[in-house]
Amino acid sequence: MSDLALTQFLNIVVQDHSIATGLKSCTTHQEIVQYAASKGFSFSLENWNRQVQSDFSCLSTSDQEKIAAIDPKHWSWAFRQVAQLRAMLMSGA
Numbered sequence: 001m002s003d004l005a006l007t008q009f010l011n012i013v014v015q016d017h018s019i020a021t022g023l024k025s026c027t028t029h030q031e032i033v034q035y036a037a038s039k040g041f042s043f044s045l046e047n048w049n050r051q052v053q054s055d056f057s058c059l060s061t062s063d064q065e066k067i068a069a070i071d072p073k074h075w076s077w078a079f080r081q082v083a084q085l086r087a088m089l090m091s092g093a
Contacts, residue, residue, distance in 0.1 A: 003043070003047060004085050005034075005036075005041045005042050005043045006041070006043040006047050006051060006079050007058045008041055009036045009039070009041035009043070009086045010082065010083075010085065012041070013025060013040070013084075013085060013088075013089075014085070014088060016042065018030060019039060019086065020079075022035055022039070022082050023035065023078040024075040024076075024078070024083070025075075026077070026078040027072040027073055027077060027078075028072065029045060029048055029049060029052065029081070030045055031078075032048060032078055036058060052081050053083055055081070055082045058083075064066070067081075076089060
């Protein structure tokens with residue numbers, strides 16, 4: 001059930017600007033999970049981390065380094081954690 005909630009959350013972030021905007025203030029993975037829960041999408045931190053790790057492992061070393069270099073306080077940090085959200089960023093962001 002929580003995998004479904006995670007998938008639904010990622011989909012709604014892409015579809016709903018107001019939900020996406022809320023991610024800008026998230027600076028930790030725990031905050032992302034808590035934010036999702038506040039919007040009705042309940043999944044565990046472990047499931048989120050598994051999604052992030054799975055996505056990260058598919059990236060080139062160069063892309064991994066770029067993502068790792070982003071300050072978590074930067075508004076785009078949360079969006080860089082998984083491919084579906086990274087796709088929302090304009091190039092140069």
